[in-house]
Amino acid sequence: MDRRQFLKTSAAGAAAVAAASATGKIVKAQTSQEDKPGEMLLRTNSRNGDKVSLLGYGCMRWPMIKDPDGTQHIDQDTVNELVDYAYNHGVNYFDTAPTYLQGQSEKAAGIALSRYPRNTYFAATKLSNFNSRSERESKQMYHRSFENLRTDYIDYYLLHSIGSGGYPVFKDRYEDNHMMEFLLKEREAGRIRNLGFSFHGSQDAFDTLIELDSKYHWDFVQIEMNYLDWRHAKAPRNTNAEYLYEQLYKRNLPMVLMEPLLGGRLARMAEGPAHKLLERDPERTIASWAFRFVGTYPGVLSALSGMTNMDVLKENVNTFSNFEPLTQEEIDFLMEIAILLDSYPTVPCNDCKYCMPCPYGIDIPGIFVHYNEMVNTGQIAISSEQKEFARLRRKYLVSYDRAIETVRQADHCVHCHKCEEHCPQSIRIPQEIERIGNYVEKLRRGTL
Amino acid sequence: MKLLPKIRRVLAVLVLLAVTLLFLDFTGALRHWLGWLAKIQFLPAVLALNLVIVAVLVLFTLVLGRSYCSIICPLGIFQDGVSWLSGQRDKRRKRLRFSYKKEIKWLRYGVLALFVVAIILGINAFVAILAPYSAYGRIVTNLFQPVYRWGNNLLATIAANHESYAFFTKDVWLKSLPTFIIAAVTFVILVILAWKGGRTYCNSVCPVGTTLSFFSRFAMFRPVIDSDKCKNCHICERGCKASCINIAEHKIDYSRCVDCFNCLENCKFNALEYKFAWGGKAKGASAPAVNPEDPGRRAFLASGALLATALTVEAQEKKVDGGFATVLGKKEPERTGRLVPFGAKGVKNFYDHCTACGLCISQCPNQVLRPSSDLMHLMQPYMSFEDGYCRPECTACSQVCPAGAILPLTPEEKTQIHVGAATVDYDLCIVNADGVSCGNCSRHCPVFAIHMVKKDPDDPDSLSIPAVDTEICIGCGACENLCPARPYSAIHVNGREVHIDNRR
DSSP, rough: OOHHHHHHHHOOOOTTTTOOOOOOOOOOOOOOOOOOOTTTOOOEETTTTOEEEEEEEETTSOOOOEOOOSEEEOOHHHHHHHHHHHHHHOOOOOEOTTHHHHHHHHHHHHHHHTSOOOOSEEEEHHHHHHHHHHHHHHHHHHHHHHHHHSSOEEEEEEEHHHHHEEHHHHOOOIIIIHHHHHHHHHHHSSSSEEEEEEEEEEEHHHHHHHHHHHHOOEEEEEEEOOTTTHHHOOOOSSOOOHHHHHHHHHOOOOEEEOTTGGGTTTTSSSSHHHHHHHHOTTTOOHHHHHHHHHHSSEEEEEEOOOOSSSHHHHHHHHHHSSSOOOOOOHHHHHHHHHHHHHHOOOOOOOOOOOTSSSSSSHHHHHHHHHHHHHHHTTTOOOOTTTTHHHHHHHHHOOOHHHHGGGSSGGHHHHHOTTTTOOOOOOOHHHHHHHHHHHHHHHHHHTTT | TTTHHHHHHHHHHHHHHHHHHHHHHOOSSHHHHHHHHHHTTTHHHHHTTTHHHHHHHHHHHHHHHHHHHHHHHHHHHHHHHHHHHHTTTSTTTTOOOOOOOOOOOHHHHHHHHHHHHEEEETTTHHHHHHOOOHHHHHIIIIIIIHHHHHHHHHHHHHHTTTOOOOOOOOOOOOOHHHHHHHHHHHHHHHHHHHHHSSSSHHHHTOOHHHHHHHHHHHHHSSEEETTOOOOOHHHHHEEEEEEEETTTTEEETTTTTTOHHHHHOOOOTTEEEEOOOOOOOOOOOOOOOOOOOOOOOOOOOEEEEEEEEEESSOOOOOSSOOOOOOOOOOOOOOSSSSOTTTSSOOOHHHHHOOOOOOOHHHTTSSEEEEOOOOOOOOTTTEESSOOOOOTTOHHHHHOOOSSSSSSOOOOOHTTTEEEEEEEOOOTTTTHHHOOOOHHHHHHHTTTTEEEEEESSSTTTTSSSEEEEOOOOOOOOOOHHOOOOOSSSSSSEEEEEEEEOOOOO
């Protein structure tokens, strides 16, 4: 089933999708929602009636302040302001995890959210037992989430980032230690209102987890979806969002979306695709295309955005408060943009920092973000014979040294591969780090 | 004849600025243009056995007197500057604050004799402390350079905020405390001497000045007093910062006159004239020497704050997302052989020629060269790889060395010279210590001298550990610098006494 056909059929099935005319054009895609212009678009959870804001707040990218001793702490004042603005503009879904922001996100979210009545927002957090998998440690993590969030129930509870490593890892993290039994009981007791999982991994792994639905009765699933991953997820280690969406939609499993903007990679992009998007509509921001894409699909409960500052928060609130779903033709246009984006040698890193801290001190996301920025701004040298070489060399090396401390640069990576299992994008991190390190070395030697 | 002092001042200011900038510049841009200024300095030329330059300087002095001290020697010009500032306090009285003094023969010739003996015996610290050009280089690199770099770093911070790549941050660190102290003490003493007595150092201590004085007393051109015109007003004598004009006897001590021409300018009666006269004689100095070891210690001076490096390695377990593992500073290993730069030919050759001016240190972009704190080689440079390694594309030190201690090289030639060989400490290697795969030393070896071999050759799944082919290893230190083991690297380079040169 191709996408166009799929949109048609799903439109027929879904509650309020008035979709696809004979020309394949989506007229309007809306679920059971209160669609008032100027107000946050809400989606209704078909299973329990929760009215969830289509823009969800991802609590993974809040601003951090550097302490004199080099450690970092969350800028709680700014977080409170951000949460205030979001809350007052209808954002009611807040997604955090015990591991986010060096373990400080959950607590910060708790501080900010506990100032509002508990029944006016949905709190989502996760069981991030990546390393400490024993029953005791996992339960400890579970109970600490309640303390941090200052609550006696969690609206949406997720098994954090499962899929890579397949069923064996799932079994090790949740079944062998009896955590699944425990969590099912907690759901029965009402302390978990919805139980689901966040997914990153291969298609096989996904199918296996979906089969487990008959056993565990998932209430929702969180997937990575955006117009680049729709068809350009790097198989076989990742799965196209198109497939994930189809499967979940078919089963009427509510979806929460991660990385609608790919950590900003669908906002700040290379000149070529950016030009095309701007040409298409000079008045729309580039980021708004990505949000409109994910919001167009029915069955999506909320799309999470990790908004670091007030400017992006306001922009996103605006996008979802005056929401204009994409037409079929616009979706096709984005598919072309995706092909173009996929042709750049950027590293598909969304700066989520799951790989960190590298035990050998490498600033993995820093190196990737810097490299991507250089690729996207056309600052990569091709040859030392090139006319522009001296300028490009200086720019790369000076900005590299500014962005990354010398001892945290690519040439210090020991290839221990400890980071790889943590990467939700399944990036072959040491390989990519080496590729960038080699480029830097050639620049330094002037032998490109 | 009032033109001569003006020409002298312009030349002096230009040379002083140029030499100072040569030492301050860390971008490598100036050394191509200004490097010759270091090479025409007397003592480096002698130690480099650069006979052409020595001959030219001797001839120059035979013709024009000790003009060298006024327009070529940066330390002399620097003292003139201090003396001039001192005179500015009260133009009438202070500017004319000097008087004729007798030559302190025992000091001048005693110091020179000791100096020559020190060169012959290879007591390099003594030579380095007194040599004027080296002393000036040391003052610039130790006292002025940090200020210059902090200024640069401020600009770099501003530039970074404006997306400009015009400036980049340069680390400021204290490379050797004894050297810093010597530079500071030299600076203070010279400022006091120049502030009070002008060219006291040059005429009573400086071995180069004394050497040149043997020729200058027979200089062809020299300032001469016309007794008929002289009104015995003593203005010339009181304005002579070399204290060499004896107006009572109408005589000038040409061994001390540095041809500043101030007297010509000061005389209202035109009784002094720079003109042809005659004389001749010759002498010089040369050297061999010896060498032992130096376990140098050092501290960083990062943005003014002194921070020492310490403690154990910690590879930390991932529990939460983000943040950084602590990266400990590296410590200098004990090397069985001293590391001196590519182009030095060997340890002995290097230390025989080096005058410890520190120009190579100031030009080293990779934080490899630093002055030794060891007594026998005090202030003379050596290499270590805690914060960088001797990068294959860089030949900066070899291009600037004025003393022939580091001979010029091309990057291609560099890979054919072996200054040392790496050795592995298998207990520290993280493959053994942490049980992880690594091979970072091998990956970054520019000459592919490090083989990764199976720990257990019979087990294809066993991890690989590094093994060095010492025949191939050139001793650049890439492996040592990039080794993840901290604070002591699991692989370090030991210097070779005599470098192997495979250039054909």
